[in-house]
Amino acid sequence: MRILELSFIPTLDNAQWATIAVRQIVETLMKTVKVAGIEGMDKFLSEIELATGEACVNSVKHGPEQGIDKIQVSVVFKEKYSNFIVTVSDGNKRYDFSDREPDFDALPESGYGIYIMRNLMDKVSYQREKGRNLVIMEKEIKQGEQ
Amino acid sequence: MKIRIDEMNGIRTLALAGRFDASATGGFKDTFKGLLQEGAANYVVDLQKVDYIDSGGLGSLVSALRQTRSVDGDIRISGLSGKVRSVFELTRLHRIFEIFDDELQAVKSYRTN
Amino acid sequence: MNSLIIIREKHYSWLRGLGSADHPAMVTICNKPILEYMVDFIVLVGGKKIRLVFEEPDGSVEAYFGNGERWGVEIEYGNAQADDTIARVVEKNSSFGEQAPLIVIDGLLFIHYDKNARYEINPEGPGTGFLYNSESGSISYSTADAAERSTLVEFTPNLQVSTPSKIVNLFRITMQVLREEQHRYVIPGYGADKGVILGRNVEIGKEVKIHGPVVVGSNVRLLGSAVIGPNVVIGNNVIVDDGAEVRESLVMADTYIGRRLYISAKMVAGSKVVSVSNNASIEVSDEFLLSPLKRSLPINIVRYLINVCGAFLLALLQLIPFCIFFTLGWLKGDLRFNKSRFLLSSDGQTKIFRTPSGFRTGAIDRIIRSLSLDRFALLKEVFSGKLQLVGNRLIPDTAEGREFVKDFSGYSPGIFNYTEADRLDPGAAESEIAERFYSANRGFLTESKSLMKALMNNLLYNT
Numbered sequence: 001m002r003i004l005e006l007s008f009i010p011t012l013d014n015a016q017w018a019t020i021a022v023r024q025i026v027e028t029l030m031k032t033v034k035v036a037g038i039e040g041m042d043k044f045l046s047e048i049e050l051a052t053g054e055a056c057v058n059s060v061k062h063g064p065e066q067g068i069d070k071i072q073v074s075v076v077f078k079e080k081y082s083n084f085i086v087t088v089s090d091g092n093k094r095y096d097f098s099d100r101e102p103d104f105d106a107l108p109e110s111g112y113g114i115y116i117m118r119n120l121m122d123k124v125s126y127q128r129e130k131g132r133n134l135v136i137m138e139k140e141i142k143q144g145e146q
Numbered sequence: 147m148k149i150r151i152d153e154m155n156g157i158r159t160l161a162l163a164g165r166f167d168a169s170a171t172g173g174f175k176d177t178f179k180g181l182l183q184e185g186a187a188n189y190v191v192d193l194q195k196v197d198y199i200d201s202g203g204l205g206s207l208v209s210a211l212r213q214t215r216s217v218d219g220d221i222r223i224s225g226l227s228g229k230v231r232s233v234f235e236l237t238r239l240h241r242i243f244e245i246f247d248d249e250l251q252a253v254k255s256y257r258t259n
Numbered sequence: 260m261n262s263l264i265i266i267r268e269k270h271y272s273w274l275r276g277l278g279s280a281d282h283p284a285m286v287t288i289c290n291k292p293i294l295e296y297m298v299d300f301i302v303l304v305g306g307k308k309i310r311l312v313f314e315e316p317d318g319s320v321e322a323y324f325g326n327g328e329r330w331g332v333e334i335e336y337g338n339a340q341a342d343d344t345i346a347r348v349v350e351k352n353s354s355f356g357e358q359a360p361l362i363v364i365d366g367l368l369f370i371h372y373d374k375n376a377r378y379e380i381n382p383e384g385p386g387t388g389f390l391y392n393s394e395s396g397s398i399s400y401s402t403a404d405a406a407e408r409s410t411l412v413e414f415t416p417n418l419q420v421s422t423p424s425k426i427v428n429l430f431r432i433t434m435q436v437l438r439e440e441q442h443r444y445v446i447p448g449y450g451a452d453k454g455v456i457l458g459r460n461v462e463i464g465k466e467v468k469i470h471g472p473v474v475v476g477s478n479v480r481l482l483g484s485a486v487i488g489p490n491v492v493i494g495n496n497v498i499v500d501d502g503a504e505v506r507e508s509l510v511m512a513d514t515y516i517g518r519r520l521y522i523s524a525k526m527v528a529g530s531k532v533v534s535v536s537n538n539a540s541i542e543v544s545d546e547f548l549l550s551p552l553k554r555s556l557p558i559n560i561v562r563y564l565i566n567v568c569g570a571f572l573l574a575l576l577q578l579i580p581f582c583i584f585f586t587l588g589w590l591k592g593d594l595r596f597n598k599s600r601f602l603l604s605s606d607g608q609t610k611i612f613r614t615p616s617g618f619r620t621g622a623i624d625r626i627i628r629s630l631s632l633d634r635f636a637l638l639k640e641v642f643s644g645k646l647q648l649v650g651n652r653l654i655p656d657t658a659e660g661r662e663f664v665k666d667f668s669g670y671s672p673g674i675f676n677y678t679e680a681d682r683l684d685p686g687a688a689e690s691e692i693a694e695r696f697y698s699a700n701r702g703f704l705t706e707s708k709s710l711m712k713a714l715m716n717n718l719l720y721n722t
Contacts, residue, residue, distance in 0.1 A: 012169035019167075046198075046229050053200050057168040080600075080611065102237075112201035112237050119236055231336070235316050240338040247337075247354040255350055 002029060002077040007070040010063045010090070015056035018073050023049040026084055029077045030141070047120040048139055052086050054113040055135045059090035067091075082141040089134045097126035097135070147196075149177050154253045158186045161249070163195035168202030178210045187219025190252040194225030199233055211242070220244070224252040261308040261355060262301040262362045265348050266294070268315045269341045270395070271367050274423065282319050284311075284367060286423070287512070288433050289446050289492050290458065290476040293367055293423065294320065296444065300370045301362065302332050304378045310335040310355050312348055345399065366396020369432050371419040373443040378418075395422035430526055430535045433492055433509055437472050446474060455488075458495065476512065483518075496552055517548040565703065566648045569710070570641035570674075573648075581635045588623040600656040602664050603645055603672060609656045610645060612637060629721035631714055637674045647673040649710040651694050652685060671698065675713035682716055 004025050008014035026048050030041060052073070059071045069091030076085040102111040118124050123138040147170035150161040158181055166174070181189070191207065193199070211221045224246040226234060234240045246252035271283035284294035294311070301309055309332055311320065316336070327334030335355070339348045345365050355361075368391070372378070391398040398420065423429040436444065441454065448456035454471030462480040463469070469481075470488035476495035481487060483501025491505050494512035499505060502519040510516065511528035526533040529551030533540040543549040596613045603610055613636060627633055640646040646653075650673025654660040664670050677697040683690040697709065 012167075016165065016167055016169050043229075049198070050200060050233065053167060053198075057200065057202060061168070080598075112204060116201055116233070116236060228336075231338070235318075235338070240316070241314075241340070244340060244351070245338050246351045251350050251353040255347070 001079070003074060005072060005074040007072040010060040010067045010069070010071050012057065012060055015053070015060050015071070018056055018071070019049055019053040022052045022073060022075055022086060025075050026077075029075075029084075033079055033082075044139070044141065048084065048086065048137075051117045051120045051124075051137055051139075052088065054117050055086075055088040055137065058113050058135075059088055059092065059133070062095065063090060063092045083138060084140075085136060085138050087134055087136045089132045091132050094128055095126065095133050147173065149174065151177070151181070154190075154250070155257065157188050157190055157253045157256050159190045159192060159249060159253065161192040161195065164197070166193070166196050166199040166203030168200060171202045171206040174203075174206050175209070178206075178213070182213055182217075187214055187217045188256050189214060189219070189221045190246075190249055191221055191223055192225045192249040192252075193223060193230055194227070194249075196225075196230060197227075199230050201237075204233065204237055204239060207243075208239070220256075222246060222252040222255060224249045260304070260306050260360045260362065261310070261358070262306045262364065263310050263312060263348065263352055263355065264294070264297055264301075264364045265312045265339060265345070265366065266314070266320075267341070267366050267396070268313065271423070273426075274367075274429075282315075282317050284320055285323065286429070287494065288369065288423075288429070289436050289441075289444075289456075289474045290494060291444075291447055292323065293369060294324075296369060297364060297367075298324070298327075298330055298332065298334070299374070299445065300372050301364075302330055303372060303374060304362070306332060306362065307359075308333045308335065308355070310337050310352055312337045312339045312352065314339060314341050345397070360400065360402045362390075363399050363401075364396070365399070367423060368396045368398065369421045369423060370398075371421065371435070371440060371443070374445065375443070390418070391420045393420075393422065395424045425538075426526060426533050427535055427538060430509055434490060434507075437474060437490055437492060441472065441474075448474065448476070464501070470506075498552060513552045515550045515552045517545075517550075520548055562647075563644060566641050569648045570638045574635070574638045577630065577632055577635050577638075580630055581632045584623055584627050584630075584632060588627060591623060601653040601672065602656050602660055602670075604664075604670060610640075612640075612653070625721055629718050631675075631717045634674045641674070647671055649673045649675045649677070649680070649706050649713065651698055652676040652678045652690070675710055677709055679716060680709040680712040682720075 006018060006021060008018050023045055027041075027045055030045075056071060056073065063069065071088065071090045073089075074087045076087070077083075078085070097114065102115055114124075117135075117137060121137040121139045123136075125136045127134045127136065147162055147164040147166055150163070152159045152161065160177070160181075162174075164170070189210075207221070207223075214221050222244045225248070226245055231240075234243070234245075244252075244255070246255065266284050268283050274283040274286045275281060285292045287293070288296065298309060309327065311324070311334065313320070313336070316338070321336055324330075324334050337352050337355075339351060343351070345363055349361070349363065389397055389399045421428060421432045421435075423432060436446075441456070446456055448458045450456045452471060454473070455469055456474045458475055458477035458479065460478050461475055462482075464482045464485065466484040467481045468484075468486045470486075473488040473491045473493070475481075475487075475493045476497065478496045479493055480498045482499065485499045485501060486504040486506075487493065487499065488506060490507045491510070493499070493505070493510045494514070496513045497510055497516070498514075499510075499516045500518040500520075503516045503521070505516065505522045507524045508522050509526040510522075511526070514527055514529055516522065516527070522532075524535050526535060527549065530543045530549050531540060532543060532549065598611055598613050600609050600611045602608070637646060641648055650671045653672045653676070654664055654670070677694050678685050678690045681693055683693055697705065
């Protein structure tokens with residue numbers, strides 16, 4: 001099992017860097033264990049990247065303007081289970097991590113984030129621990145991507 | 147994210163390149179606001195060189211669309227790659243934007259409308 | 260030559276949910292998605308690239324067709340709005356249409372081609388025109404340097420085109436394929452007897468009668484003395500129970516047909532029956548008569564509760580011995596365990612379990628096995644529904660294992676298994692036969708017996 005963590009001061013630019021870094025980390029870890037087919041792997045990486053990006057941006061947006069509480073992102077890779085767990089945690093107030101689908105017909109300009117996360121990752125859950133919000137996302141490498 | 151503004155057949159085109167994520171929305175919104183103020187109502191946004199788009203980017207496209215619709219105009223999208231197309235379909239935006247392979251065709255489509 | 264296929268989902272929305280297909284393009288005719296026939300046709304007339312254009316994509320079509328490798332063609336995907344004209348769609352997909360001659364199929368059409376024939380398109384010079392044009396759709400052709408679509412263009416040899424615009428038409432097309440045109444297409448399944456095609460994993464009871472032409476899908480059980488045919492198509496994942504008779508009908512996927520039910524000239528999907536002659540339809544509420552079949556193994560509540568109670572009791576009985584002997588065994592260093600990944604179901608779910616391995620025949624190890632304490636840790640899986648208390652032998656997640664389980668639709672692994680209950684050799688043919696038999700004939704008494712036998716065997720043969 002490999003664990004890699006990074007943390008950043010909440011700005012949108014930093015969120016972007018963190019997201020790109022997570023994609024790189026996942027790609028490197030995948031390469032160390034499997035010979036992955038190009039088509040499937042790119043899709044897998046893009047989906048983790050986007051879900052992580054949404055979570056990081058959410059954390060930045062829901063925090064104070066000049067926040068100093070760092071956002072922490074951890075990537076856990078369980079080789080045996082072919083499973084990645086990405087956790088994004090922040091020190092903001094408790095979220096309403098609701099399950100509702102956005103009302104697409106109303107053309108909302110926001111609210112897609114969680115919906116996107118849930119659709120791209122296998123499991124998405126929310127916890128509140130020691131004054132921090134944790135968004136925990138899991139994605140397993142399915143056979144087709146190997 | 148880079149935004150290249152151009153004009154073809156009297157239609158304003160914006161060719162975006164790079165990551166259209168939350169940190170890029172500010173720049174896009176400002177640019178678009180400026181263009182609207184100049185009076186153009188119809189646009190083509192080319193995403194050929196966009197390699198990443200998130201809900202922030204999508205939201206600002208929707209916001210821009212609303213604004214053009216309020217002046218009886220439209221935004222048409224061209225150059226959707228596989229990845230970007232998937233996110234569009236996931237958020238059902240393929241139903242509200244007219245999507246073209248090609249920037250030029252998108253521009254031409256205004257004339258035949 | 261390239262092809263655009265514009266799938267006008269809105270026009271065919273009535274097809275949604277018929278059988279198990281959610282997307283209209285995936286509705287099957289003789290168990291093959293209608294869109295696949297269209298793709299086959301394009302490949303037959305020489306198409307190299309196909310773009311499928313959707314109004315309402317849902318991922319299932321893309322998941323099925325992928326990049327087209329399987330059919331020897333490149334498949335791409337695009338979008339259109341519901342009221343776009345063909346010209347508009349071609350405009351939107353301009354990078355596709357410009358390079359080579361283009362065939363545009365507008366709508367979901369069934370083209371009665373013949374896989375053994377050679378087709379040629381005969382415009383003279385740069386040509387454009389319709390090969391077929393009707394209210395429900397059209398097939399048009401244009402060479403790379405053509406302008407408008409206007410004149411009628413010939414296809415040699417001539418082609419008949421049908422549209423599944425109503426249930427009646429879907430039925431008629433199916434019957435036509437079944438009765439007269441089977442040889443013209445690649446229909447999924449294996450054909451032994453003339454006119455009878457069977458899919459994978461089809462169980463046919465000894466007294467079942469099949470009168471061709473009949474096409475049967477995969478994971479189908481025909482029980483007792485059921486009579487099938489003539490002129491019947493049965494979709495995937497269907498059970499036809501003892502004494503039922505089905506003729507001149509279409510049974511869509513995921514359906515259970517009850518005992519002694521007589522179905523003639525109907526289309527059946529789940530609990531819905533449609534009469535093809537007058538288009539009347541009824542919803543059957545008695546599920547023993549007719550009902551939808553869930554695709555995954557149904558979580559039978561009663562069975563689950565019995566399993567949970569059994570597991571709980573066993574856990575209580577084993578708790579103290581487990582604590583004592585495992586601690587002793589651990590201290591002595593006698594314990595060895597293997598962590599391996601096993602298959603949980605025929606749709607590929609897996610989980611990692613620890614199983615005893617190695618044969619350090621210390622006394623402690625023997626006692627643990629004879630009291631079946633080595634299974635103690637697995638009891639909790641019963642509560643989550645992942646394992647039964649008694650069931651099939653756990654198959655490891657290897658390529659071989661996956662192949663085996665794919666064809667075993669009743670696979671339901673247990674902590675104790677039928678093979679050990681009957682003291683069979685896990686590798687032998689008898690084991691597989693017994694596993695399938697017990698799997699198909701589950702009942703409270705037989706399962707309890709198997710559990711007792713397994714526990715007794717462990718006790719008697721390990722000490």
